[in-house]
Amino acid sequence: MRGLRRVLARRRRLIAALLAGLAVACVLMAVRQPQGVAVLAAARDLSGGRLTAADVMSVRLPPDAVPDGAFPAGSAVTGRVVAGPVRRGEPLTDARLLGQGLLAAREPGMVAAPVRIADPDAARLLSPGDVIDVLAAFEGDAQQALAVAHAVKVLARPVEADAEGSEAGALLVLATNPAEAAQLAQAQAQARLSVTIHPR
Incomplete structure (x- = not known):
């Protein structure tokens, strides 16, 4: 028992440094930016009509799951007209909104x-x-x-x-x-x- 205490006393600084490093790693993992591409999606089921700020939310998708024509997060789509029904969580694309994308x-x-x-x-x-x-x-x-x-x-x-x-x-x-x-x-x-x- 005394031998174990002596070993722990000698290694105290090393153990403290390892614990401090582990704590820093945990903090970095907690604040790390989420993975994926941020795009705009429907915040609720939409039947069509003019978009309001409450109709839109930002979601993150794997890069290979982002549809063509998707709007990056922060794009100005408020006031645009939805061409037809859109389900909650469905990414918004240029083909879903009235404009050149429809053609x-x-x-x-x-x-x-x-x-x-x-x-x-x-x-x-x-x-x-x-x-x-x-x-x-x-x-x-x-x-x-x-x-x-x-x-x-x-x-x-x-x-x-x-x-x-x-x-x-x-x-x-x-x-x-x-x-x-x-x-x-x-x-x-x-x-x-x-x-x-x-x-x-």
């Missing part, structure tokens, strides 16, 4: 055409990616409604349009070519627009 994967020459259809309940049936025809019914015209756009894809259905009431209709953003966009603009100025939905 990035489309054919060259395509444009995003905002169109207001008469029936908001019909618009609620649609999601981004759906393919539709747009029909125009002109007032006082006894003929059948005319198709003014064929097989166009829905890019977004901004949810805030639903709150404007049935008389205002509902807004859709469609991927069209410039000629179709011009036809749609002329039709919605003169007629009530409706849609038919292509099967997936």
Whole structure:
């Protein structure tokens, strides 16, 4: 027992130094920055509409799990319009928000055409990616409604349009070519627009 005490007394400085080093290592591990890439994600389930600060949070993902077009933490996205439903925790990308990213994967020459259809309940049936025809019914015209756009894809259905009431209709953003966009603009100025939905 006395021999052990003598050994401990001789090694006291070494033991103290080892304990101090261990304490420093523990502190460094506690304050070390978390691993991964910080990107913006939905802070709650989003059905669409305009982003607020409360809708967005920062998450860290492994570098190989960061999707293309993700927004780095700190990016200014408040006020941007979400193209469709987003789940809580899902990273926000340029393809999810109205803007050039929505057309990035489309054919060259395509444009995003905002169109207001008469029936908001019909618009609620649609999601981004759906393919539709747009029909125009002109007032006082006894003929059948005319198709003014064929097989166009829905890019977004901004949810805030639903709150404007049935008389205002509902807004859709469609991927069209410039000629179709011009036809749609002329039709919605003169007629009530409706849609038919292509099967997936």
